[in-house]
Amino acid sequence: MAKIISTANQKGGVGKTTTAVNLAACVADEGKKTLLIDLDPQGNATSGLGVTVKGGYNLYSVMTGQCTAERAVRVTRYKNLSVLPSSVDLSGCEIELVDAEERESVLKRALAPLKDTYDYIFIDSPPSLGLLTLNGLTAADSVLVPIQCEYYALEGVGQLMNTLNLVRRRLNPSLEIEGVVLTMLDGRTNLGLQVVSEVKKYFKGKVFSTVVPRNVRLSEAPSHGLPIHLYDANCTGADAYRKLARELINRNEV
Numbered sequence: 001m002a003k004i005i006s007t008a009n010q011k012g013g014v015g016k017t018t019t020a021v022n023l024a025a026c027v028a029d030e031g032k033k034t035l036l037i038d039l040d041p042q043g044n045a046t047s048g049l050g051v052t053v054k055g056g057y058n059l060y061s062v063m064t065g066q067c068t069a070e071r072a073v074r075v076t077r078y079k080n081l082s083v084l085p086s087s088v089d090l091s092g093c094e095i096e097l098v099d100a101e102e103r104e105s106v107l108k109r110a111l112a113p114l115k116d117t118y119d120y121i122f123i124d125s126p127p128s129l130g131l132l133t134l135n136g137l138t139a140a141d142s143v144l145v146p147i148q149c150e151y152y153a154l155e156g157v158g159q160l161m162n163t164l165n166l167v168r169r170r171l172n173p174s175l176e177i178e179g180v181v182l183t184m185l186d187g188r189t190n191l192g193l194q195v196v197s198e199v200k201k202y203f204k205g206k207v208f209s210t211v212v213p214r215n216v217r218l219s220e221a222p223s224h225g226l227p228i229h230l231y232d233a234n235c236t237g238a239d240a241y242r243k244l245a246r247e248l249i250n251r252n253e254v
Contacts, residue, residue: 002035002118003252004111005178006140010163011156012127014148015183018218019244020124021048022237023144025227026245028081032119035073038086039107039136041093045124046085049076050225053085060089062110063135064096069110070117078227082118094131103131104171108139129163137164138171142178147199149185149192149211154202177203179251181244183212210244212237 007020020036028034038045038059046053057072062084075082097103111121125136137143143164147153168175180203186192200207212218215237221228229238 002115002121003142004115004121004123004140005142005144006123006125006136007144007146008125008133008137008160009145009147009156010127010129010133010160015146015181015212015218016127017044017048017124018222019144019146019181019183019212019241020122021045021222022218022228022241023245023248024120024122025049025078025081026229026241027120027122027249028078029229029242030245030249031080032249033080033117035082035084035114035118035121037084037107037111037121037123037136039090039123039132040086040126041088041091041132042126043086043088044222046083047225048222049078049081049083049227051076051083051085053087058085058087058090060087060093063090063093063106069114073114078230090132097131104134104138107135111139129159134163134167134171137167137175140172140175142176144178144181145203146181146183148183149195151191151195153195153199157202177206178248180207181210181212182207184214185211186214208244208247210240210247212240212244215240 007016009016024034024036057067061067062069062072073082073084123136125133213236217232217235218228218237221231
């Protein structure tokens, strides 16, 4: 049965989508059947895997009851990796679901039939704490929090933790913190290293040992529709996400 992991941080620019795309791709590369769900109306996770959404079903179709999740899933050109693509229409979904019964659980119900098909399901949530993100957290077994190694790194994290506690109390009592991923580290600066230390103090025992460095190749890869380990297998970014994938798998399968 699949482990469902939602990447979430309402602060933009922290490497959330980069982490969702590349972690999912590298976990798939490790031989695990993997599904990436693009819950962000911007659709960056979808385009980052070279998938175009012109015609056919997508996550908006699923969330509004037009089709099952299984019908909307698309197999990518990468082994073991599928995607449930986003659409710009998803931006109106929060309004359309406002009167829906158990509106925070729409995604959870839609994913239930897929859980036996995959080993891991990753959800790329929007950079906000709205209804779409709540659906991602309600559907998930755990949440992965990317935090950038920059000034004000922990800004807004308290609000995210409050949201997680609220979701646990009212919607998903079994939701756990999968871990915190430190991103965009510039190891040449004292600030970056100070942030690493600060985050480890805040999230005792929850921080992955793998730290993702600031790497220009990670920024270039999405424009080519390629995950980093296939865009430039030898760069530091690819090495980091391969290590992170193995670390996550080892944590869950020991």
